[in-house]
Amino acid sequence: MLKANDARENPLGIQGIDHVQLYVGNADQAAHYYSAAFGFQILAYAGPDTKVRDRRSLVLEQGDARLVVSSGLDPDSPVARHAALHGDGVKDIAFRVPDAEGAFDRAVRQGARPVREPVRLEDEHGEVRVATIAAFGDTLHSFVERDQYRGAFLPNYAARPPLRRRKRRFTGFDHFAVALPAGSLDGWVDFYQRVFGFQETFEQNVTTSRTGMRSKVVRGVSDDTVFPLLEPVPGPHRSQVQEFLNFNCGPGVQHAALRTDDIVAAVRSLAREGIEFLHTPDGYYDDLPARVGEVGTDPSIFRQYRIMVDRDESGHLLQIFTKAIAGRPTFFLELIERKGSRGFGGGNIRALFEAVEREQAAREAGSTEAGERREVERV
Numbered sequence: 001m002l003k004a005n006d007a008r009e010n011p012l013g014i015q016g017i018d019h020v021q022l023y024v025g026n027a028d029q030a031a032h033y034y035s036a037a038f039g040f041q042i043l044a045y046a047g048p049d050t051k052v053r054d055r056r057s058l059v060l061e062q063g064d065a066r067l068v069v070s071s072g073l074d075p076d077s078p079v080a081r082h083a084a085l086h087g088d089g090v091k092d093i094a095f096r097v098p099d100a101e102g103a104f105d106r107a108v109r110q111g112a113r114p115v116r117e118p119v120r121l122e123d124e125h126g127e128v129r130v131a132t133i134a135a136f137g138d139t140l141h142s143f144v145e146r147d148q149y150r151g152a153f154l155p156n157y158a159a160r161p162p163l164r165r166r167k168r169r170f171t172g173f174d175h176f177a178v179a180l181p182a183g184s185l186d187g188w189v190d191f192y193q194r195v196f197g198f199q200e201t202f203e204q205n206v207t208t209s210r211t212g213m214r215s216k217v218v219r220g221v222s223d224d225t226v227f228p229l230l231e232p233v234p235g236p237h238r239s240q241v242q243e244f245l246n247f248n249c250g251p252g253v254q255h256a257a258l259r260t261d262d263i264v265a266a267v268r269s270l271a272r273e274g275i276e277f278l279h280t281p282d283g284y285y286d287d288l289p290a291r292v293g294e295v296g297t298d299p300s301i302f303r304q305y306r307i308m309v310d311r312d313e314s315g316h317l318l319q320i321f322t323k324a325i326a327g328r329p330t331f332f333l334e335l336i337e338r339k340g341s342r343g344f345g346g347g348n349i350r351a352l353f354e355a356v357e358r359e360q361a362a363r364e365a366g367s368t369e370a371g372e373r374r375e376v377e378r379v
Contacts, residue, residue, distance in 0.1 A: 010221045
């Protein structure tokens, strides 16, 4: 359900997402994966040869979306420990601001827990000011002030010319969905409202014969500062949100959505690179024209590529979700094309929920069969 009041404030001066930091087991392999499969360009790197002693990091960019993938160089480093505990996933969603110290001070006054006091980083390309607060679980929000910097990314990062030019498939981030423990959803809605001035703009609860989920969306003033927040609802089976929490060892970013101007071309391209998508059953498409009306594309195309469609009062959107890409059944990506709609596929949430449930049920069945085989072998 969309909220009627969408008047938003911006007390921290957030201008958008500066970058998203992922902690991974192997930064070079992850960078190759996002580059080869998703079309990101590798722009810069950091490591011992750039005076960064504890990690290897690569910066990738596509449109307005900037990823930083980092892996630890020592098993006891914070980066390596985080990846070992949570698996590959999002560590920091960093915001671009005109005044990092002011944003940090205001956030802390509103109850945010400080992680890194404002610091100035500088090299021959200028200076950047960065500060960091804690968010859900082990995830962070940094404030990055870079108006006076002309380097590749940050000081101690060296530019790396792209090895090959790739066709751009995505224009930027659209939103970040967050899995939270049961009973904590409303507290985190309050956190984003109180600390960031975000507004709650959407709410939906989903229940199936197996499980359920509560969700609310908080939104800032820029199009990419949008956070659907999810919590499990008790049911006869373990919720998919609870499964994420279990395998992630706590709350975290369940998925990041990448915005595209041509989702059909993007799905075709990613499928050729071996990316697997969640399967939407045929029944979803049987009454699609009656549910969403004319959207300017032959509905058979959506069925062919398993793309979901939804409409609200502002227009329609097209979306599809990859299977988990981090090894564990945790982090995945969404592809979304907006044709006026500012919603989140409210009509598709149940279809997505049930698609993830099917993947979850298959894993549970596989675990049961494996356990039975081990039992037979012991006998």
